[in-house]
Structures are given as C-alpha cells and as structure tokens.
Amino acid sequence: MSMTERMTGQFIPGASLLHSLDARAKLFGFILLTAAVILADTVAGYALIIALMLLLTAVSKLPVSTVVGSVRRMFWFFVIIFIMNCLFYSAEDPIWSWWIISLSKAGAVQGFNVMFRILIILVLSNIFTLVTPPLEITSAIQSMLKPLKLLRLPADDIAMIISVAIQFIPTLLQEADTIKMAQIARGARFESRKLHERAAAMLPLIVPMFLSAFKRADELATAMEARGYRGAKHRSGKKAAPMPAGSYASILFCAAVCAAEIII
Amino acid sequence: MIKAKDLIFSYDCEGGRHRSLDGACITVRDGELVAVLGHNGCGKSTLVKHFNALLEVQKGELTVAGLDAKSEANIWTLRRKVGMVFQNPDNQFVSSVVAEDVAFGLENYGVDGSEIPERVSAALALVGMAGFERRSPHMLSGGQKQRVALAGVLAMDPDILVFDEVTSMLDPDGRREVLSVIKRLHSQQGKTIVMITHYVEEAVFADRVYLMHDGRMLADGAPREMLTDLELLRRTGLTPPTPVRMYHDLKAAGFELPYCPLTNEELAEELCRLK
Numbered sequence: 001m002s003m004t005e006r007m008t009g010q011f012i013p014g015a016s017l018l019h020s021l022d023a024r025a026k027l028f029g030f031i032l033l034t035a036a037v038i039l040a041d042t043v044a045g046y047a048l049i050i051a052l053m054l055l056l057t058a059v060s061k062l063p064v065s066t067v068v069g070s071v072r073r074m075f076w077f078f079v080i081i082f083i084m085n086c087l088f089y090s091a092e093d094p095i096w097s098w099w100i101i102s103l104s105k106a107g108a109v110q111g112f113n114v115m116f117r118i119l120i121i122l123v124l125s126n127i128f129t130l131v132t133p134p135l136e137i138t139s140a141i142q143s144m145l146k147p148l149k150l151l152r153l154p155a156d157d158i159a160m161i162i163s164v165a166i167q168f169i170p171t172l173l174q175e176a177d178t179i180k181m182a183q184i185a186r187g188a189r190f191e192s193r194k195l196h197e198r199a200a201a202m203l204p205l206i207v208p209m210f211l212s213a214f215k216r217a218d219e220l221a222t223a224m225e226a227r228g229y230r231g232a233k234h235r236s237g238k239k240a241a242p243m244p245a246g247s248y249a250s251i252l253f254c255a256a257v258c259a260a261e262i263i264i
Numbered sequence: 265m266i267k268a269k270d271l272i273f274s275y276d277c278e279g280g281r282h283r284s285l286d287g288a289c290i291t292v293r294d295g296e297l298v299a300v301l302g303h304n305g306c307g308k309s310t311l312v313k314h315f316n317a318l319l320e321v322q323k324g325e326l327t328v329a330g331l332d333a334k335s336e337a338n339i340w341t342l343r344r345k346v347g348m349v350f351q352n353p354d355n356q357f358v359s360s361v362v363a364e365d366v367a368f369g370l371e372n373y374g375v376d377g378s379e380i381p382e383r384v385s386a387a388l389a390l391v392g393m394a395g396f397e398r399r400s401p402h403m404l405s406g407g408q409k410q411r412v413a414l415a416g417v418l419a420m421d422p423d424i425l426v427f428d429e430v431t432s433m434l435d436p437d438g439r440r441e442v443l444s445v446i447k448r449l450h451s452q453q454g455k456t457i458v459m460i461t462h463y464v465e466e467a468v469f470a471d472r473v474y475l476m477h478d479g480r481m482l483a484d485g486a487p488r489e490m491l492t493d494l495e496l497l498r499r500t501g502l503t504p505p506t507p508v509r510m511y512h513d514l515k516a517a518g519f520e521l522p523y524c525p526l527t528n529e530e531l532a533e534e535l536c537r538l539k
Binding site: 010012013164216223224225229 | 316318340343344347348350352354355356357358359360361364368369371372373374398399400402416417420
C-alpha cells in the first residue's frame with residue numbers, strides 16, 4: 001500500500017475553487033449530487049454524471065490517482081456486486097439458469113447500475129473530504145442537523161463523532177496493514193487461494209483491530225477531556241456566518257444537475 | 265504550585281482491588297521543573313492524571329494552582345490551568361489539519377473566533393512549528409506530532425504543563441526535539457513543569473527529581489543527588505545513567521574520578537583530566 005493510497009479521503013490543503021467554497025454549501029451540494037447519481041438511469045444521464053465527475057476533478061486540481069484511490073482498493077467488492085446482481089436479480093427470461101440461480105439481461109443491467117452508482121458516490125465523497133477540512137465538515141453537519149435539536153437529540157455531539165471517526169480512518173488502515181504484516185510473518189495465509197483459509201486468516205486480523213481501536217478511542221477521549229472538551233454545545237463554534245453568493249450559486253448548480261437527472 | 269498529600273487511588277482488577285497510589289505526596293513549586301521517575305506500573309501516570317481532575321481524588325489532599333482538586337466545580341478551570349500531553353502522538357489529534365487541532369482547546373473554552381488564528385500561530389511558533397498550520401498531522405514525524413500536541417496545550421496558556429512519558433514512542437531525533445522544547449518552555453516562559461518518564465537520562469536537567477515506586481515516593485532531591493545513589497535507584501527499579509555506571513566501574517577498577525559525572529559531557533571532561 002503506497003503512501004498516497006493510504007491517505008485517500010484525507011483533506012489536502014489547496015487553493016482551488018472547490019477548496020474555497022463554504023463547507024455547508026459543499027455538504028449540501030454533495031447530498032444533491034448523490035441524489036442525482038441515484039436518479040440517473042439512462043445513457044444520457046450517466047454521460048452527464050461522468051462529465052460532472054471529470055469537471056469536479058479538474059476544478060479541484062487534485063491528482064486523478066488520489067481521487068480514485070479508494071475505488072481501486074474495492075475492486076473485488078464491485079466484481080462481487082455485479083455477479084450477484086447478474087445471477088440473482090431476476091428470474092424472468094433467463095439466458096441460463098440452474099436451481100435458484102438465473103443469469104438474465106435485466107440482472108446484468110441492474111448490476112451495472114448498482115456498481116456505477118456506488119463507484120460514483122465513492123468518488124464524490126472522496127472529492128468532498130479531500131477539499132474540506134474535517135472540523136469544517138463537523139460544523140457543516142452541525143448546522144445541517146440543527147432541526148434534530150428540536151427532538152432533543154445531541155446534534156452537535158453526533159457531528160463531532162462523525163468527524164473524529166472520519167479522521168481516524170487512515171490511522172486504522174495503517175494499523176490494519178501493520179497487523180497483517182505481523183500475522184503474515186507468523187504464517188497467516190492472507191494470500192492463500194483457498195477461500196476458507198483466507199477467511200480464517202481474517203479473524204486474527206479483526207480481533208486485534210477492534211482491541212486497538214477501543215484503546216485508541218479511550219486515549220483520544222482522555223486527551224479531549226484534558227483539553228477541556230465537555231460536549232460540543234460548549235464550544236465556541238464559528239459564528240454562523242451567512243454563506244457567500246458563490247456558495248449559493250454552487251448549490252443551485254448541483255440542484256440543476258439533480259433536476260436534469262429527473263428529466264432525462 | 266501543586267501540593268499532594270497522602271493520595272490513595274485503587275481500581276478494580278482481576279482478583280480484587282489494586283492500589284495504584286498508596287499515600288503519594290508531591291510538591292511542585294511555581295516555575296519549577298520536576299521529573300517523576302519510576303518504572304512501568306509504579307503509579308506515576310495515575311498520579312499526574314489527578315492534577316487536572318482526569319481522575320477523581322479518592323483519598324488524600326490535592327491543591328493545584330490554588331484550587332482544591334476534590335471540588336467538582338473546579339474541574340474545568342483546573343483543566344485550563346494544567347495542560348497535559350500524552351504518550352501516543354497519534355491518539356491526541358481531533359483534526360487532520362494542524363491549525364484546527366491546535367484551536368480545539370480554545371474552542372472548548374469559548375475563546376472568541378477572531379482571536380483564535382493569532383493564538384494558534386503563536387503557540388506553534390513557541391514549539392518551533394510555525395508555518396505548519398495547513399499541514400496534516402499524519403504526515404509529520406513523531407517529534408513534530410508531539411510538538412503540535414504541545415502547541416494545542418500551550419494555546420490555552422496554562423500555568424502548569426504535565427508531560428506523561430511524551431518521548432517514549434519517539435526516535436532519538438524526535439526525543440531530542442521535544443526535550444529541547446520542554447527545556448525552553450521552562451527557562452524562557454517560566455512554566456511550571458511536571459515530567460514523568462522512565463528514562464533516567466531525561467531527569468538530568470530537572471530542578472528536582474522524585475523517585476516513585478509502588479504508588480509512593482521513595483525520595484526526592486536534586487538530580488545529582490538522586491541519580492548517583494545506586495542503592496536508591498536499585499530500589500526504584502531503575503538503571504543509573506551511563507556516566508554514573510561508568511564512574512563506579514572505573515572506581516572498582518582503581519581509577520577514582522574527582523566527582524561522579526551525570527552527563528556524557530561531564531564524563532568526557534573527567535576522563536580527559538584523568539592521568
């Protein structure tokens with residue numbers, strides 16, 4: 001695993017247009033575009049989405065390899081999703097069938113749809129976290145969750161938890177790598193061709209991962225308390241400054257894409 | 265000023281309760297740099313976690329910066345006056361941007377947003393990390409991470425700094441960086457510092473050293489007194505610094521140095537004078 005791959009999803013400072021947008025606008029735009037991706041189901045719709053992704057990547061001035069980094073890691077996940085859909089989605093006019101399995105054209109189309117959507121949403125969320133500092137995401141989520149306060153839910157704390165969780169992903173990935181190496185050194189068979197051996201090798205990876213995650217969480221909580229954290233509501237959140245006009249324009253743009261997907 | 269008297273702390277563990285502090289007493293005067301030395305599990309971490317009310321006083325007396333640590337009402341004032349840096353640099357960051365992380369404490373205490381960037385930059389400058397505001401802590405070296413964590417604490421301008429084995433996970437370069445920042449904060453900023461460690465060498469530059477064993481203090485005094493006392497160090501379960509060991513080995517071999525050196529520099533000087 002290379003250094004750049006490890007850091008996927010981590011904020012990279014920059015001076016692009018996407019970096020400079022208000023985090024609330026970016027979060028809202030992200031939700032709108034996610035909706036647009038789910039709504040897309042025609043060739044023209046897909047073309048629009050792909051064009052949009054290329055545009056976003058270009059505007060963000062991020063290297064393409066960073067933007068698609070985590071997608072490569074999930075290659076087998078996509079393959080499995082596709083095959084499962086091909087074989088189990090529909091039993092009507094099958095090309096080939098046996099027992100409960102039936103390969104159908106509708107299934108293949110559905111498989112492609114699901115795969116395409118997950119892939120694009122993954123890339124989209126990647127771009128979002130790459131151009132937005134984590135605590136800005138926190139306050140954006142905070143302002144978006146405000147209505148929850150009416151239901152007496154701790155919206156501020158939920159936002160803090162989400163942000164800290166995102167921020168620990170690279171550390172945990174790195175650790176999974178280290179533990180994996182240690183287990184391989186002691187004869188674990190992650191590379192084995194036999195599925196049951198590979199599955200058996202996962203357990204000694206997962207148990208220490210959980211233990212260490214709990215230990216980290218505990219230490220982080222202590223460190224946060226030592227620095228005066230007592231629930232997010234006491235924090236001097238940045239004053240809810242009105243969003244600049246450019247940010248409204250970007251939301252409008254995302255809404256237009258969403259509308260276009262509904263029409264085509 | 266920290267004044268602890270007969271602190272007792274025990275927690276439940278397999279097969280009953282374990283007493284981690286057993287009548288610990290410590291006094292740290294304003295502007296003093298005190299090192300608490302002891303091997304793993306002697307209770308030194310437990311002791312300092314009382315100073316900012318991370319652990320509740322079960323039994324005994326504790327006043328920190330004029331505040332009674334037993335009073336619940338003092339907790340948040342206490343945590344602002346006593347800054348604490350921990351062992352593992354990776355488990356202290358709440359943000360993947362240095363400036364945001366350093367600002368975390370300030371925001372917790374409701375410091376006005378317009379003041380924050382300035383105080384963050386000042387704190388980073390104090391630890392020699394100016395210009396790293398937009399960087400990600402994950403991309404820094406261990407020593408740099410610990411200095412950023414220290415800046416996060418310094419931004420709140422605490423009177424007392426507590427270091428809980430901050431160098432134990434660092435490489436020699438990182439350790440040197442962090443120690444030199446600690447020394448500078450003591451000599452130039454006049455901070456009161458409590459440093460706990462199990463590296464005898466790190467206690468050499470302290471004003472005073474406490475030797476801790478099994479939840480209580482065995483002795484305290486100047487480093488030169490404490491770190492050259494072989495019997496005392498043996499009872500604490502610590503290895504004396506290399507120059508001290510060398511002094512005694514030379515003595516056994518019939519070479520008597522004029523005094524017991526504490527640092528490598530002193531040792532070298534004495535050796536050069538040896539006829």
